[in-house]
Amino acid sequence: MKKPAQKRSTSKKQQPETLKLTIDRLDHDGIGLAPYNNKIAVVQGAFPGETVIAEVEHIGRTHIFTRLLRTLRNAQQRTTNVACKVEHQCLGCPLISMKYSDQLLFKQQRVTSALQKQGLLDDIDVPAVFPSDPPFGYRASAKLAFSRHREKVFIGLYKRGSHEVIDCPECPVHHPLINKITAVVRDEVQRQNISVYNSRHQRGLLRYLVVRVSPHSGKALVTFVSNFRDLQQLPKLAKWLMRKVPEVIGVHQNINSSGGNVILGEQTMRLQGLPDLIETIGDIRLRIAPEAFFQINTTQAARIYALVRQWAQLNKQDSAIDLYCGIGGIALHLAKDAGQVEGIEYFAGAVRNATENSHLNNLNNCHFFAGDAAEELQKRSEQRNPTLITVNPPRKGCSDDLLEALYKLQPKQIIYVSCDPDSLSRDLKTLTENGYKIKQLQPVDMFPQTAHIETVVQLERIDKA
Incomplete structure (x- = not known):
């Protein structure tokens, strides 16, 4: 006997669940928390007293992780200025929409509570x-990841909790010279079609762009972190970068072929220019090597x-x-x-x-x-x-x-x-x-x-x- 034909499903793809939440506090990372069905909903970019609509991304045993869609009622400490165009994608600055005076009060209370x-x-x-002073453009160093998405080169930060690189051409907390260098490198890597590292396949050349700036002198040191040693494309890129951005006084290559999340490898070589950056802090001059740690x-x-x-x-x-x-x-x-x-x-x-x-x-x-x-x-x-x-x-x-x-x-x-x-x-x-x-x-x-x-x-x- 011939089986009856099954009806083709006409249901649309299930839409992500959204929640209406009222934020009652911030955690130690400055992320909004709201009670919901005996769990805690986590909403970055939301502040105490706000009512928000958030999209559920993951439900854990005790927490519900969400993405802020919109605020229905704004807190008094929320600023009206939009400082970053990719705030809700990058998630690197959870307090960027909070008035700076309120940020300082939150941090004072953070220290008080701990003591x-x-x-x-x-x-x-x-x-x-x-x-x-200033509260923006203060970061004098940056470690940015390379990625390629649909043949387009991205240089930016990893989205929190993921390996997705969020391209941020005009990061508001980076020193302006970092943004300038990043833009020039992005365009030239795209133009020359230089290979970019793919973490899934562990192939490709460029992994990270490390930029260190001296706000005192207005000079910069740049390091390309690569998957393997390259003596053809990167020296050419370094020479071109120093010609295009005269503030860059030296370019280095660091080799990191490990599969982990460590940014810098053990071997660094100079491609062009000077070996170190000289910075003045107070009345002390400091020679800072490409791989050295220093306050940002x-x-x-x-x-x-x-x-x-x-x-x-x-x-x-x-x-x-x-x-x-x-x-x-x-x-x-x-x-x-x-x-x-x-x-x-x-x-x-x-x-x-x-x-x-x-x-x-x-x-x-x-x-x-x-x-x-x-x-x-x-x-x-x-x-x-x-x-x-x-x-x-x-x-x-x-x-x-x-x-x-x-x-x-x-x-x-x-x-x-x-x-x-x-x-x-x-x-x-x-x-x-x-x-x-x-x-x-x-x-x-x-x-x-x-x-x-x-x-x-x-x-x-x-x-x-």
């Missing part, structure tokens, strides 16, 4: 955040270095140790006043840069060593106690071994520069339980339009009666 949880606010208040907001970095020096009040009878010293920014500022300064840094390349910078500034009383911060402090436990130890650790804060070495060495004062209020508060709790008290602190906004906040804290040793 409060550790019971550290009995004898000290959190002052207003030092604002960044040089104006605020100068304020932090000046603040540390002002609080330290060192003289030629004093000694200091700068932990996680990088290329020597804090240590060199302290060396202007102190009798002796040591800088300790894990990465040997940064130590070489720091040593060069001490010679560049004729500071012969400043010496740098490569090694683990805790181990190096423990080696110095038999020496005379330093007057000051400064620490500027990564986001995770100080290890238990380092904290133990700190209060065993018993410097007269500790100045802690932190990029995370939670790890800072945890470490301050340990230090205040082991012979130190907080004398003063100051939040500094290094990263406007994001939720990140730097905090500088001075601790004094409690002398036993």
